[in-house]
Amino acid sequence: MDVLQQPRSEAPARMEPLAKLPVFWALEGKRVIVAGGSDAAAWKAELLAACGAKVDVYANALSETFEQLIVRGAEHTEGGFTHHPGAWDGTIFAGAAIAIADCEEDDAAQAFFDAACKAGVPVNVIDKPAFCQFQFGSIVNRSPVVVSISTDGAAPILAQAIRRRIETLLPRALKGWAELAHSLRDRINERLTPGPLRRAFWERFVDRAFSSADTPEESVGGLLLKEAERLREAPAHSSRGGRVTLVGAGPGDAELLTLKAVRALQAADVILFDDLVSSEVLELARREAKRMLVGKRGGRTSCRQEDINEMMVKLAKSGKRVVRLKSGDPMIFGRAGEEIAHLDRENIPVDVIPGITAASAMASRLGISLTHRDHAQSVRFSTGHSRHGGLPVDVDWTTVADPGTTTVFYMGGRTAPLIADRLVAEGLSPETPAVIISDVSRAAERHWSGRLATISEGIAEIGHDNPVLIAVGSALAARQAVAGDASHVESDLRLVMGAR
Numbered sequence: 131m132d133v134l135q136q137p138r139s140e141a142p143a144r145m146e147p148l149a150k151l152p153v154f155w156a157l158e159g160k161r162v163i164v165a166g167g168s169d170a171a172a173w174k175a176e177l178l179a180a181c182g183a184k185v186d187v188y189a190n191a192l193s194e195t196f197e198q199l200i201v202r203g204a205e206h207t208e209g210g211f212t213h214h215p216g217a218w219d220g221t222i223f224a225g226a227a228i229a230i231a232d233c234e235e236d237d238a239a240q241a242f243f244d245a246a247c248k249a250g251v252p253v254n255v256i257d258k259p260a261f262c263q264f265q266f267g268s269i270v271n272r273s274p275v276v277v278s279i280s281t282d283g284a285a286p287i288l289a290q291a292i293r294r295r296i297e298t299l300l301p302r303a304l305k306g307w308a309e310l311a312h313s314l315r316d317r318i319n320e321r322l323t324p325g326p327l328r329r330a331f332w333e334r335f336v337d338r339a340f341s342s343a344d345t346p347e348e349s350v351g352g353l354l355l356k357e358a359e360r361l362r363e364a365p366a367h368s369s370r371g372g373r374v375t376l377v378g379a380g381p382g383d384a385e386l387l388t389l390k391a392v393r394a395l396q397a398a399d400v401i402l403f404d405d406l407v408s409s410e411v412l413e414l415a416r417r418e419a420k421r422m423l424v425g426k427r428g429g430r431t432s433c434r435q436e437d438i439n440e441m442m443v444k445l446a447k448s449g450k451r452v453v454r455l456k457s458g459d460p461m462i463f464g465r466a467g468e469e470i471a472h473l474d475r476e477n478i479p480v481d482v483i484p485g486i487t488a489a490s491a492m493a494s495r496l497g498i499s500l501t502h503r504d505h506a507q508s509v510r511f512s513t514g515h516s517r518h519g520g521l522p523v524d525v526d527w528t529t530v531a532d533p534g535t536t537t538v539f540y541m542g543g544r545t546a547p548l549i550a551d552r553l554v555a556e557g558l559s560p561e562t563p564a565v566i567i568s569d570v571s572r573a574a575e576r577h578w579s580g581r582l583a584t585i586s587e588g589i590a591e592i593g594h595d596n597p598v599l600i601a602v603g604s605a606l607a608a609r610q611a612v613a614g615d616a617s618h619v620e621s622d623l624r625l626v627m628g629a630r
Contacts, residue, residue, distance in 0.1 A: 145417070149282035150265060158182030158208050161225055163251075165189065165218045165242060166232030170256050172196035174230045174266070179209035183227070187211060188218040218242070223249035228264075232256045259283045268293040272300055275308040299389070306345035311335065314351060321358045326372065326399075326449035331358050333397050333451075340393075372446035374473055376460040377453050378485015379403070383571035384410035386486045394483055395419075398453040400445050402438065406457035406597055408572065415453075435465060439472040446478045457597075459487040462511060463540050487511070489538040491570045492599050496577065498565070498606055505605035506536040514542020514549060514600065521548050531556035536603035543568075543594025550585040553602065558582060563606035568596045579606070 160183050164175045167189030175185045176199055185204075192200070192213065200211045214222075223229060229246040233239040233255055243261040246253035255261035267278035268289040277296055279289045311332075322328040335354065338346075375394045380386040395401070395415040403412065405425025412421060424433040424441070438454075445452045460466040460482055473480040489511055493500050500509045512530060516522045530537055531553050542549055546566070554560050560583035567577040574596065578588040582602055592598065 150280055152267075152278065152280065153264075154276065154278075155181075155228075157227060158206075160184065160227040161186060163188065163218070163222055163226045163229040163231075165230070166256075167192035167196050168232045169193050169195045171230070171232040172199050174232075174254075174256065175199065175211060176204075177266070177269075178228075178230070179204035179211060180206055182206040182208035184209070185211045186222070186226075187213045188216065188222060189213070190216060220245050220249075223251045226251045228252045228254070230254050230256065233258065233261075236261075270296045270300060272302070272305045272308060274312055275300070275304055301340070301343055303343055303345045304339060307335075307339035307342075310346050310351055310354075314354060317355060318358050321355070321362055326451070327361045329397070329451065331361055336393070336397075372449045372451065373479040373481075374442050374446050374452045374454055374469075376464075376466055376469065376480065376482045377455050378459045378461075378483060378487075379407045379411045379455050379457050380486040381458060381488045381491040381571040382406070382408040382411070382569065383491075384408065384414060386491065386571060387411060387414065388483065388485070391483050391485065394453050395455075397451055399450040401453045401455050402441065403455040404457045407455050411455070419453075435468060439469060442469065442473060443476045443478060446473075447476075456485070457488075459485045462487045463513060488540065488570050488597070488599050489601070492538070492565070492567050492601065495570060495575070496565065496567070498601075499608065500536045500538070500601075500603075500605060502605040502608045505608055506534060506603050508532075508535045510535050510537045512537055512539050514539035515545045519544065521545055521552060527552050527556045531558040533558060533562070533604065536601065536605045539600040539602075541598075542600045543589060543592075543598035546589040546594070546598075546600055547586040549600065549602075550582050553582060558602070562602055563604060564588065565601045565606050566592050566598060567601075568592050568594075568598045570597075570599060 157178060158181065162178050162183045163186050164171050164178070165188045167187070171187075171189070172193060172195045175187060175196070179185050182204075187196075187200070189196075200213055204210050218231075223246055226249070229242070229251045231239065231242040231253075233242060236258070239255040239258045239261045243253055243255060247263075252263050253261070254264055254266070259265070265280060265283060267280040268286075270277035270279075270293055277293075277300070279292045279296070281289045318328065318331060322331055331354075334357070338350075375398075377391050377394050378388075379391070392414050395411075398416055398419045400420045400422065401412070401415055402422050402424045405423065415421070422441075424438050442452055442454060454460070454469065456464045456466070458464065461484065466482065470480055470482075489500070489509075492498075500506065510530065512525060513522050539549055550564075553562075560581060562582040563579070564582050564585050565577065565579050566585070566588045567575065569575045576592050578592050580588050585600070589598070589600075
């Protein structure tokens with residue numbers, strides 16, 4: 131099998147350097163120390179008590195906020211506060227799990243830090259990183275699901291902004307689903323052995339949790355246990371939980387992925403990815419997933435489609451959750467139809483998660499409406515080359531040359547001059563606006579704007595080694611601020627508008 135081999139294609143992704151190790155610390159029933167009576171110290175004390183800690187507070191005086199907190203008590207049944215009027219001393223650290231202090235002066239912070247370290251107690255002095263063995267992050271609380279965000283103290287406001295973004299993504303009902311998962315875990319482990327069937331169960335559980343805005347009802351647990359029984363009793367000749375998901379990776383920018391696509395990447399055992407899929411997208415996949423490059427690029431060594439089809443079948447029949455990761459949208463020039471038909475013949479479950487196709491990304495990047503109502507009544511996506519490298523012979527070029535349609539040619543870098551000549555020969559004005567863009571949405575993105583008559587100049591400037599889109603139609607001139615070289619873009623647009 132002729133598969134392109136690159137370092138990123140086989141081994142699981144390696145962990146990049148971390149500023150700090152994220153750790154979730156069990157404090158239920160443990161004694162912790164808070165030295166200081168400020169509002170900042172009160173917030174840390176409340177956080178610790180919410181984890182079930184017994185908080186010993188050492189302070190001569192307490193802020194009003196701190197006093198109210200102690201009167202109100204802890205939300206956690208195991209948590210609580212004890213105020214010890216007066217300053218701390220070296221005897222307080224015995225038996226403590228962690229120690230927190232709010233110190234105005236560095237000398238006081240140094241003394242507390244040294245005393246805690248001498249006693250072997252992990253220590254944090256609020257807002258003084260030099261005297262912290264650990265740090266607190268911004269928290270998204272769906273306990274038992276807890277998300278903590280750290281910027282290593284560099285940008286607390288950024289951490290708060292990230293927290294707000296995550297808050298919008300995680301439904302409030304997730305807390306109830308997580309509690310249900312916790313209660314079911316041991317019983318599911320008794321019914322399903324580690325491997326594809328257990329993972330299939332929890333993937334279906336996750337799908338339910340994220341598709342529901344409501345807390346699970348009491349009967350849901352029983353239904354889920356019955357579902358686990360059905361999975362255990364699945365016939366041995368079935369695909370044993372294996373399936374294939376065709377996932378659209380979009381044009382390259384990882385932020386353009388759908389949430390459903392990210393979930394599929396996180397659940398994958400094996401990822402068969404195209405040559406055009408960006409490293410940023412692959413970084414979102416489950417780290418244990420095996421990555422296999424099965425790219426197909428014009429003019430380059432490629433993996434045969436027949437081999438890809440057989441690989442998907444073999445992996446799925448062995449019980450693997452396979453993601454076929456395709457650049458853009460899998461249903462647009464992605465050979466998805468051939469792959470789905472082959473999987474259907476082998477009775478392999480297959481589903482599709484759409485992605486943003488390159489033409490849509492191009493339109494948004496350049497601020498161009500492909501169907502501006504004053505210029506274009508339809509949009510057409512067309513291949514720019516045939517199997518043999520020339521112009522496609524099965525395209526009705528007379529229809530393509532419709533002046534009321536915006537046409538976007540995929541994979542047309544090498545045939546760009548031929549496309550322009552054929553459209554002009556079919557009656558489309560040489561002054562029709564044209565745009566060429568390569569590596570859309572990526573750091574290396576380049577674009578050119580001009581006329582149909584000057585497409586040869588444009589492709590010579592942009593090149594065709596990287597993925598190229600060519601768009602043609604009067605709607606492209608509707609917005610004057612088209613990206614590109616301002617000097618020739620403005621003159622080209624004046625010529626275009628004057629010719630109309």
